[in-house]
Amino acid sequence: MFLDEYDVIVVGGGHAGSEAAASAANMGSKTLLITMSLQNIAQMSCNPAMGGIAKGQIVREIDALGGYSGIVSDTSAIQFKMLNKSKGPAMWSPRVQSDRMRFAEDWRLMLEKTKNLDFYQEMVSGLIIEGEEIKGVKTSLGIEIKAKSVILTNGTFLNGLIHIGDKNFGGGRAGERAATGITADLVELGFESGRMKTGTPPRVDGRSLDFSKMIEQPGDEVPAKFSYLDITQPLKNQRSCHMTYTSTQVHDLLREGFDRSPMFNGRIESVGPRYCPSIEDKINRFADKDRHQLFVEPEGWNTVEYYVNGFSTSLPEDVQYKALKSVAGFENVKFFRPGYAIEYDYFPPTQLKHTLETKLVKGLYFAGQINGTTGYEEAASQGLMAGINAALKVQEREEFILKRDEAYIGVLIDDLITKGTEEPYRMFTSRAEYRTLLRQDNADFRLTEKSYNIGLASEKRLKRMHEKKEASQNFVNFFKETSVSPEEANPVLEENNSASVKQSGKMFKLFARPNIAMQDVRKFVAVENYVQKHQLDEEVLEQAEIQVKYSGYIDKEKNNADKLQRLENLKIPANFDYSPIQSMSLEAREKLNKIQPTTVSQASRVSGVSPADISVLLVYLGR
Structure with a gap:
């Protein structure tokens, strides 16, 4: 039924899990992807789109490294836009509107064509650990599967709880059950865990909408594409999105249900994404604004289902419906399904190394929303890097880490490991200090040769x-x-x-x-x-x-990066104890002891560590 022992087991078949399985298998590792539903591999749980500000750069980087996200984005695209074209090229960000069903199908078919990759549909309920090393996983049927490394990419499924108004029920996303058991195992091992939340808007029937009352949002006249390979082609035809607005009347109707909203009555205490807030949060935080944009996005070439981007909510379904009917073009709207919020377990990413391997358990890797991130692109890039590093570790080869001046992926992972996150982390161009170097147009120049040298890029x-x-x-x-x-x-x-x-x-x-x-x-x-x-x-x-x-x-910018690289080359001994350094602030000593940075440069980026603390550290290290 299974191999005696796999090199890599990937738990979860979302964007992180799919990229992790593909990269590990393509690097020659015997890989098993275990997911609760093989029908929902790489499902677009939220909006049907890939890319956007900074996220488009990440998809280009994934493609340059030999991942699949760029190719699948091209084959399933229904619209292409290069955002921020009026600004400098460091800000240009590609984005595609995708056919949701085709996206998942194309991902599944690409994975099925990948050598060294096996599949299994079941829930992983526990981990097999001996001493400080991972040895495999246990499933809900009691099956034990051995592995040299395990990558957890559980998304929103770990003890997932869905909220719609006063109602709540277990689930990883609409129509799918939550995953249980893994959190308890990890906490027992000494891992710190927390809860986060995210939300999604209603899906509606496009036949019930009046698009003549909305503003058409067409794609680029000359569309480009994501993948650097010539196996995909730019779109010849495109589907338009549309834009409309909420109003003071819509806001008043939504406020009527605030006392029944789990985010306002205290039933949900976890933190949601600051940069992708619910419509309730927008009305509350931006009380001075009398309207907010809504983007009405088609879910595919042929379906009549539409995604109401900007109307994420966990209000009762009757309140959602009543308010949305007051939006221009939505007077006769019919719901496919209401919006909802979901709470799930995550593990603060300061517990990881830059390879995404956990510090507590050798051979165990975390990728995606389990690390407190939000977004398909952020998840996919972590999955790719975890898959690469798990394969390299099993093959007893040098780890693969991207620096901040080499990739947005490097910025993302360094931010997570060094600073942690207490709210869902989303990538922005402003997070990268070298964004003139990290453009979407040159990701192949930056990364393809590196990936080829480790055996991934073709x-x-x-x-x-x-x-x-x-x-x-x-x-x-x-x-x-x-x-x-x-x-x-x-x-x-x-x-x-x-x-x-x-x-x-x-x-x-x-x-x-x-x-x-x-x-x-x-x-x-x-x-x-x-x-x-x-x-x-x-x-x-x-x-x-x-x-x-x-x-x-x-x-x-290259000169600035080279100067800072000198600090990156100053290594700090493993398990270094900062406690005796009395000249360093107490906060700095506590943070550095917890995070255990590997270089002086990483130490300088830890929240709460001042330049004075770094000067003391340099003296202490004899520099």
Whole structure:
């Protein structure tokens, strides 16, 4: 029925579990994915979309590393948008609206084609631990399955409790039961646990909506895609989303049910996501606003089901319905299902190493919402990294850790391990101090070779990256080496309200001007001839333009990263005891003893540790 012993067992088949299973198996580990429902692998429990601000960068990084999320996002997309295009390229963030059913189906089919991967449908109710090492898992049927490593990706299922108004019942999400047993095992071992909450809006029947009263939100005119591979193609047709607004009348109707809302009457005490609040929280926290945006998103190509983004709630279903009927376009709305809130167990991530292995139990890894994060993309990236590191540990190879200047994934994991989180953690561009380096367009340059070297990214992926990098650099060099005359340059410059030139000069300098774009320099004969001769695609053109226009900013950020890297190279001995260092603040000693940072740089990022504390530490370490 099972192998005598697996290299890696992944518990949970959501976004984290799916990426963990794929990465471990693709690196040659004998892997078993155990989930309570094989029909719901990589289910989009909340909104039917991937990417967005900072999240799109994470999906690109997952793809560059050889994960599946980017490919599945492309194959199941019904709309593509590049957000923040009016800002600099560090802020550009790709996002797709997905076909919910096709997304889960494509994920399942890709996993089924993955070598070294077995599947089993059942609930894992306990862990097998000998001494300080994981040895396998126990299922609800009493079956024991042996493994060298285990990755827990339980999402919202650990002792999950669903709330709709006064009603509550156990469940990991609508229509699915909660998982029990694992929390008790971990707490008994000495793990610290907590409770978090998240919410979801009602799903409605699109046939009952009047879209003429809403604002259409189409996709990009020339859509791009997520994956760097050419096995997926940009969309030729797209489905529109729509936008409408709540009103003071809607808010008044919602307030009528606040005394029956579990978040307001005290029945839910756990912390919810600050940056994706319920409609109740919005009305309460932003009492001065008389309306809030609602995005009406189709759930797929052919279904009539719609997701009401911005109306997440746990109010009683009758209050939800009455209030939503007062929204423009929703006068005759019919519900597919009401919104609800869910409470679940999580484990503060300061209990993990940067590999996502737990400090207490060797070979046990946590990934996704169990670590206090929110979002498919954050979960998927943790799953990918946990799968990689579990496989490397079993193969007795060096661990794989991404630094803060290498990837948003590195920022995410470092934030979790170093600072912890007391509310669901969501990634933003503002969390990354090197966001000019960590753009969505260059994730393959940053990460593909690293992944290839550990045996995950394919040779095809590496070859494609090198070709793009070489073509981009050659094009940049062409601009540095090629001159343009005033006669050819000035008409283009004047057309864009840019100062004219009096003598010939290198194209690089003209192209670097803020109001001169690629389409402008392509009016120069030599540029267009170069583009046509070398058959440069949009990715190469975009990459070259960014390197020309932002080279100064990029170089400056690289220098800053290199300076801080010196602190990253200053290692702190394992199990270092900070207690005797009297010159260091008591808070710093307590925090550092708990988190046990591995480098001085990581120690400097721990909440409550001051620059003065770091100076004392450097002296104590003899630096």
